[in-house]
Amino acid sequence: xxxxxxxxxxxxxxxxxxxxxxxxxxxxxxxxxxxxxxxxxxxxxxxxxxxxxxxxxxxxxxxxxxxxxxxxxxxxxxxxxxxxxxxxxxxxxxxxxxxxxxxxxxxxxxxxxxxxxxxxxxxxxxxxxxxxxxxxxxxxxxxxxxxxxxxxxxxxxxxxxxxxxxxxxxxxxxxxxxxxxxxxxxxxxxxxxxxxxxxxxxxxxxxxxxxxxxxxxxxxxxxxxxxxxxxxxxxxxxxxxxxxxxxxxxxxxxxxxxxxxxxxxxxxxxxxxxxxxxxxxxxxxxxxxxxxxxxxxxxxxxxxxxxxxxxxxxxxxxx
Ligand SMILES: [Zn+2]
Numbered sequence: 001x002x003x004x005x006x007x008x009x010x011x012x013x014x015x016x017x018x019x020x021x022x023x024x025x026x027x028x029x030x031x032x033x034x035x036x037x038x039x040x041x042x043x044x045x046x047x048x049x050x051x052x053x054x055x056x057x058x059x060x061x062x063x064x065x066x067x068x069x070x071x072x073x074x075x076x077x078x079x080x081x082x083x084x085x086x087x088x089x090x091x092x093x094x095x096x097x098x099x100x101x102x103x104x105x106x107x108x109x110x111x112x113x114x115x116x117x118x119x120x121x122x123x124x125x126x127x128x129x130x131x132x133x134x135x136x137x138x139x140x141x142x143x144x145x146x147x148x149x150x151x152x153x154x155x156x157x158x159x160x161x162x163x164x165x166x167x168x169x170x171x172x173x174x175x176x177x178x179x180x181x182x183x184x185x186x187x188x189x190x191x192x193x194x195x196x197x198x199x200x201x202x203x204x205x206x207x208x209x210x211x212x213x214x215x216x217x218x219x220x221x222x223x224x225x226x227x228x229x230x231x232x233x234x235x236x237x238x239x240x241x242x243x244x245x246x247x248x249x250x251x252x253x254x255x256x257x258x259x260x261x262x263x264x265x266x267x268x269x270x271x272x273x274x275x276x277x278x279x280x281x282x283x284x285x286x287x288x289x290x291x292x293x294x295x296x297x298x299x300x301x302x303x304x305x306x307x308x309x310x311x312x313x314x315x316x317x318x319x
Contacts (some may be wrong), residue, residue, distance in 0.1 A: 001020055001021075001060070001109055002020070002021055002060055002061070002062050002303035003018055003019065003020055003021075003026070003056050003060055003061050003062065003299050004018075004019050004020070004021065004062050004063060004064075004065060004068075004306045004309045004310065005017070005018055005019075005047055005061060005063070005064045005065070005103075005305075005306075006018075006019055006064075006065050006067070006301075006302045006303070006304070006305030006306040006309075007043055007064065007065065007066045007067070007068075007097075007305055008066075008067045008068070008110070008113075008302050008304065008305050009033060009039070009066065009067070009068035009069070009079075010033060010068075010110065010301065011033065011069055011082070011083070011084030011085055011137075012033060012084070013030050013032055013033055013085065013308070014030065014031060014032075014039055014042075014043060015028055015029065015030035015031075015301065015302055016028070016029050016030075016034045016043050016046040016047060016050075016112045017029075017299075017305070017306070018050045018056060019227050019302065019303070019306045020239070021062070022312060023117075023120065023121035023303055023306065023307070024261070025237070025299055025303070026056075027050060027303055028044050028299070029166045031140065031250075033085060035087050036087060036088055036091055036169075037135075040096060041044075044097075044100055047064070047100075049185070050136070052064050057101070058101070058103070060216045061103055062103075062104070062309055062310075062311070062313060063103050063104035063105065063106060063309040063312070064097050064098075064101065064103050064105045064304035064309070065105075065106050065107075065113070065304075065306050065307070065308035066093055066094075066097070066106070066107040066108075066305055066308040067107075067109070067110045067114070067301050067304040067305040067308070067309075068082070068093070068107070068109065068110060069082050069083060069084065069085075069106060070082035070083060070085075070088070070109065071109070071155070072107060072109055072155060072225070073155070074107070074108070074155050074274050076092070076094070077092065077093055077094020077095065077105065077107045078090055078091065078092050078093065078094070079091040079093055079107075083138070083173065084244055093105075093107055094107055094187065101139065101212065102196060104309070104312065105185065105271075106308040106309050106311075106312045107308070108149065108173045108304075108308055109140075109155075110134075110140065110301060110304065110314040111132065111134055111140030111141055111142045111158060111178075112142040112149045112151070112158060112304075113142075113301070113304030113305055113307065113308055114129070114134055114140075114142060114294075114296075114300045114301065114304045115131075115132035115141075115142025115143065115144050115149065115158070115257070115304075116142070116144065116149055116304060116307045116308060116311060117296055117300050117303040117304040117306075117307045118130070118132055118257045118259070118294055118295065118296060118300070119144045119147065119307075120226060120303070120311070121296060121307065122257070122294060122295035122296040122300070122303075122306040123255070123257045123259055123292050123293070123294055123295040124144065124255050124268065127253075127254040127255045127290075128144075128145075128146055128147050128254065129144060129145055129146065129251070129252075129253045129254050129255070130143075130253050130254060130255040130256065130257055131144075131158075131247050131251060131253050131255075131256050131257070131264075132144070132256075132257045132258075132259065132294070133159075133160060133240075133243075133244075133256070133257070133258045133259065133260070133263075134187060134259050135184065135240070135258060135259075135260040135261070135262040135263055135280035136185065136186055136260035136262060137185060137186050137187050137261075138161055138181050138185050138187070138284065139160060139161030139180055139181040139184060139185045139260075140158075140159070140160070140161055140260075141158040141159060141160030141161065142158045143157055143158045143251065145175060146271060148315075149311075160180060160221030160235060160243060160247070161179060161180050161181035161185070162174050162176065162179045162181060163179065163182050163243065163246070164176060164177070164178050164179055164180075165178055165183055165239050165242055165243060166178035166183060166236070166239070169182060169183055170182045170183065170188070170191075176225050180239060180240070180243050183186070183235075183236070183239040184236045184240050184243075184262075185262070186214065186215035186260075186261055186262050187195060187215075188231060188236075189214075189215040189218050189233075189236055189262065190213050190214045190215055190218070192232055192235075193213045193217075193218050193229070193232055194210050194213050196228055196232070197210065197213070197228065198228075201221075201228055202221045202224060202225075202226040202227070202228075202229070203217060203218055203221045203228065203229055206220055206221055206224075214242070215261065215262050215265075216261070216264075218232055219233070219264075219265040219268060219269075220232065220264075222265070222268045223268065229252060230268075233248065233265065233268050233269060233272070234272050236269065237271075237273040237275075237276065238261075238272065238273075238276050239273035240258075240269070240276075241273040241274070241275070241276025241277045241280070242276060242280065243282045244256055244273065244276075244277050244278070245277050245280040246290065248277070248281050248285050248286065248289050249281060249282065249285065252285045252288065252289075253289055254288065254289060254290065255289060255290045255291075255292065256290070257292055257293075257294050257295075258270075258290060258291070258292070258293060258294060259293070259294025259296070259297075259300060260294075263293055266293075270291070273291075274291055277291065
């Protein structure tokens with residue numbers, strides 16, 4: 001049996017896992033992401049631990065996959081900057097790990113890696129073309145064409161969170177107005193709820209204080225019959241549906257996979273969203289596309305990193 005090491009570097013936590021080629025995670029350690037130096041040192045210590053065991057020593061490892069948040073330069077394997085980690089700038093991740101372990105290193109952004117993980121091990125196993133959304137604090141996306149991540153001319157393909165849905169809409173963290181992320185992310189659900197709640201609102205009762213309101217609480221309020229919460233989710237579902245419609249019209253994918261914390265809301269999000277998509281999309285591409293929830297949940301980052309190495313091996317073998 002051969003093994004793969006997966007590193008998932010996120011804004012709040014980093015996890016380092018050891019998995020096999022079937023996508024089974026055999027060991028996993030996570031810790032809070034800090035500055036570049038201490039985070040990378042801790043990551044290397046964990047990898048040394050995995051390589052120290054006879055079964056998983058260096059020669060049995062196919063490579064190291066790295067999934068991380070933020071724009072990357074994929075030709076150099078460099079993390080350019082990260083939205084939630086201001087001290088992480090121009091980090092040569094590829095070089096650091098290939099030098100330390102003399103193993104092949106493959107890197108990609110978190111949404112692309114997650115899309116590939118869903119294709120390789122999750123909801124999209126049976127299809128070749130899919131678009132993946134992660135709707136969480138922000139909104140990310142990944143496009144899989146013919147089984148491979150499509151990166152685009154400057155590695156920015158799939159950045160669905162920053163497609164403009166409402167030109168005069170709320171300001172987005174990226175500086176533009178009306179991006180999907182500013183309308184339908186967990187952060188925007190919480191912001192809108194805070195703006196609109198009245199003293200008697202169930203949302204406020206569940207949260208305790210305005211500051212405590214988050215997307216999970218708004219979703220709970222929908223399930224308990226709150227009108228305002230339902231309105232907010234219907235708006236979010238409409239904007240997401242609009243986005244999914246545009247993706248289907250352009251790409252004609254076999255599948256749309258939706259993951260991330262907000263997708264856990266389930267039918268209260270999916271039902272009105274699919275209604276919008278059905279209404280606004282041409283019948284043929286709509287019928288050809290399944291819209292499903294992501295399957296891999298909390299280990300999608302680890303499996304994303306692992307699937308990057310598997311895909312790279314496949315491509316090399318084909319040459
Ligand atoms: Zn934006």
